[in-house]
Amino acid sequence: MSELFTVGADWQRLPSNAASAKRLGALAINLPLAIAATVGTGLLAEWGWPMWLVAAAGVAWTIWRVVRAGRWTRSFAYLEREQDLLITAGLWNKQFSAVPYGRMLSVEVQSGPIARLWGLASVEIVTASMASNATIPAVTAETAAGLRDRLIAAGEAQALPL
Amino acid sequence: MSVSEPQPSAPADAPARPAERPHPLTPLIRGWVVLLAILIAISKEFLPNGSDDGFRLPPLTWLFGGIALITVAAAAVGFISWRFTHFITDEHELRIDTGMLFRQSQRIAYDKVQGVDVVQPLAARMFGLAEVSIDIGSGARPKVRFLTLSRAHGMRDYLLARAHGVRPAEVITHAETGSLLTGLSGHDQVLVTVPTRTLVVAALTTHELLTAIIGLAIAAGLAAWVGHPWVGLGIAVPAASAIFGLVSSRVLKQFNYTLSRRSSGLRITRGLTTLSSHSLPPRRVQAVQVSQSLLWRRLGLYRVDLEVIGFSISDEQDSDKVSSIMLPAGSLEQARICLDAIWPQSGWEQLTDRLAPSRARWLHPLSGPFLRWGHDGRFVVTRHGWLVRRWQVVPLARAQSLSVHQGPISRRLGLADLRIQTGGHQVMVVAEGLNAAELATELPQLCQLQRARVERDPTVGPAPVSFAELAQAGPEAVRADQAVETISDSE
Numbered sequence A: 001m002s003e004l005f006t007v008g009a010d011w012q013r014l015p016s017n018a019a020s021a022k023r024l025g026a027l028a029i030n031l032p033l034a035i036a037a038t039v040g041t042g043l044l045a046e047w048g049w050p051m052w053l054v055a056a057a058g059v060a061w062t063i064w065r066v067v068r069a070g071r072w073t074r075s076f077a078y079l080e081r082e083q084d085l086l087i088t089a090g091l092w093n094k095q096f097s098a099v100p101y102g103r104m105l106s107v108e109v110q111s112g113p114i115a116r117l118w119g120l121a122s123v124e125i126v127t128a129s130m131a132s133n134a135t136i137p138a139v140t141a142e143t144a145a146g147l148r149d150r151l152i153a154a155g156e157a158q159a160l161p162l
Numbered sequence B: 001m002s003v004s005e006p007q008p009s010a011p012a013d014a015p016a017r018p019a020e021r022p023h024p025l026t027p028l029i030r031g032w033v034v035l036l037a038i039l040i041a042i043s044k045e046f047l048p049n050g051s052d053d054g055f056r057l058p059p060l061t062w063l064f065g066g067i068a069l070i071t072v073a074a075a076a077v078g079f080i081s082w083r084f085t086h087f088i089t090d091e092h093e094l095r096i097d098t099g100m101l102f103r104q105s106q107r108i109a110y111d112k113v114q115g116v117d118v119v120q121p122l123a124a125r126m127f128g129l130a131e132v133s134i135d136i137g138s139g140a141r142p143k144v145r146f147l148t149l150s151r152a153h154g155m156r157d158y159l160l161a162r163a164h165g166v167r168p169a170e171v172i173t174h175a176e177t178g179s180l181l182t183g184l185s186g187h188d189q190v191l192v193t194v195p196t197r198t199l200v201v202a203a204l205t206t207h208e209l210l211t212a213i214i215g216l217a218i219a220a221g222l223a224a225w226v227g228h229p230w231v232g233l234g235i236a237v238p239a240a241s242a243i244f245g246l247v248s249s250r251v252l253k254q255f256n257y258t259l260s261r262r263s264s265g266l267r268i269t270r271g272l273t274t275l276s277s278h279s280l281p282p283r284r285v286q287a288v289q290v291s292q293s294l295l296w297r298r299l300g301l302y303r304v305d306l307e308v309i310g311f312s313i314s315d316e317q318d319s320d321k322v323s324s325i326m327l328p329a330g331s332l333e334q335a336r337i338c339l340d341a342i343w344p345q346s347g348w349e350q351l352t353d354r355l356a357p358s359r360a361r362w363l364h365p366l367s368g369p370f371l372r373w374g375h376d377g378r379f380v381v382t383r384h385g386w387l388v389r390r391w392q393v394v395p396l397a398r399a400q401s402l403s404v405h406q407g408p409i410s411r412r413l414g415l416a417d418l419r420i421q422t423g424g425h426q427v428m429v430v431a432e433g434l435n436a437a438e439l440a441t442e443l444p445q446l447c448q449l450q451r452a453r454v455e456r457d458p459t460v461g462p463a464p465v466s467f468a469e470l471a472q473a474g475p476e477a478v479r480a481d482q483a484v485e486t487i488s489d490s491e
Helices: A017-044 A049-075 A113-117 A141-158 B026-046 B060-083 B122-126 B149-163 B196-205 B207-226 B229-253 B294-299 B332-342 B358-362 B408-413 B436-446 B449-455 B467-482
Strands: A077-080 A084-089 A094-100 A106-110 A120-126 A134-140 B002-006 B086-089 B093-098 B104-109 B115-120 B129-135 B143-148 B172-176 B189-193 B258-262 B265-270 B275-280 B285-292 B302-308 B325-330 B372-375 B379-384 B389-395 B401-406 B415-421 B429-435
Touching: A017 A049, A017 A113, A017 A120, A017 A134, A049 A084, A084 A134, A094 B449, A106 A141, A113 A120, A120 A141, A134 A141, B026 B060, B026 B122, B026 B143, B086 B149, B115 B122, B115 B149, B122 B129, B129 B149, B143 B149, B189 B332, B196 B207, B196 B229, B196 B294, B196 B325, B207 B229, B207 B294, B258 B332, B285 B332, B302 B332, B325 B332, B358 B408, B379 B415, B379 B429, B389 B429, B401 B408, B401 B436, B408 B415, B415 B436, B429 B436
Parallel strands: none
Antiparallel strands: A077 A084, A084 A094, A094 B401, A106 A120, A120 A134, B002 B172, B086 B093, B093 B104, B115 B129, B115 B275, B129 B143, B189 B258, B258 B265, B265 B275, B285 B302, B285 B389, B302 B325, B372 B379, B379 B389, B401 B415, B415 B429
16 A cells, blocks of 8 residues: 555565474564463462463464564565665554665674574664664575675764764 | 963973872862761761660760871871872873772873863862763773862863864963952853752752652542551652752752853853762763753743763762753753854754644644654754653754654544654654655665765764765874763762
């Protein structure tokens, strides 16, 4: 409907196994939370019906996240332009952000245990603002390394003091 | 009454000045603070605190003997520390040497100086002394305490001139004595002053105070409902002290607020007990917010807050707390003067020409009619809020990044929010309820933050600076321009 979040053909997408990593990540966070909430409610409500309600909600929420992970990953796209990095993501809450290389303070590449299973890494651009959220959540390790080097080179070339 | 005192034009390899010591009264002032702290501690310890058994004073001779002993010891320590404190304004750096047992030598290169404040705590002010606090961009500020006021001003002017890259031989310091109450002198062109009456009225009607009072009322109601007076007291006492603290800080810290302009830049002077004088470097201002709370609308009062990078980090115990308030309370005219002083010809009021479409009222039922925004390549100006109305001005040259957000309801209505991230976290710049289709066409232009940084810096002046020129001049050119006195506030 709106052209705000349209993604052109030249935009980069996340690799397909990023969805699997996100699914497992969602499971790893959601299941313990759901179990803890269920047991907590069970203790309070003496193992009555509220416990089953919470358990059902927890399971539903986990399934929802696991199912949506694929669509969310496909919605994510980024574009390296000459002077800035554009990122767009989101299904219900759509977000678009533009971060110029000149404002970049550092680039952080991270790879957690789940991401490593698929050989993935996240790339984050750190700016002087806490609110800047420029993270590419999962790309292959080689892409991450290349991206990091290109971003640092561009940042150095275009950096100006604050 | 300005005595010009040219710096000795010494050869480059010789030290420009001999070592200096702080004013001999320094240990007395520091000792006074120690004595005061002891007295407060003792009075807290021994004053009757409601219960009968706690009130037992030790013999008076012991008490006074103890106080005298501690005071003498503090004075001795103070004297020794004064005796071993030297500062030297060298060819390339300011050196501060302290300590007898543990020697410490701080060296501050002039080109690292971001700003210099002259602060007068009450005790120092009674003796006409002042402290020079140097902003080098990090949390801890090197300090020279205490100097005579004229020497402190001279040192500030010298450091600032050197930070701007002026050769030592060219620096001429104006040893001047300003008015005792405001610290201003004939060099200053006064732009804005806030009378005490306005400050008091503003402090009593601010929305922060109203929220505190409403919170207190709710607490009192809860206490009455619970039925135990102690519960109410436990809430009421801290709340009352918080309210008192808020009002007194707004009045005492901002007392005699004056914004003035002089050759070295903008300067803000304020404070009743502690007079602080510091200047405001327009280059470091990231964003400005003008706000008006519910009651202030009747009174026609506005407040101006600044986002200055690095200033939101405050260190309370080191009295380095930096205020982000540029104008505590003033008329619209005064708010305009403040903004014009930082960014001349910003035209921020004319810029808010886009009204939010009327369908935005579904999502923003209360603030809908007030929502506006606008931009012109250099600035983005937004207007939002209901109980507290806010105007936010951010130069694109200072934006760290920008983002567009759209939730499910916004998408149905064809709306979107624009957020601009700046350094720091005092002012969150957001434009709500924008026409999504309109924004989509303008987004490519707004996204050119890097070009805005290079070509459209509002503090650089009307002549556009080309990227090649800047690159040639190197970062020093920009940094020297940056090194102006900073705005800060201490008590």
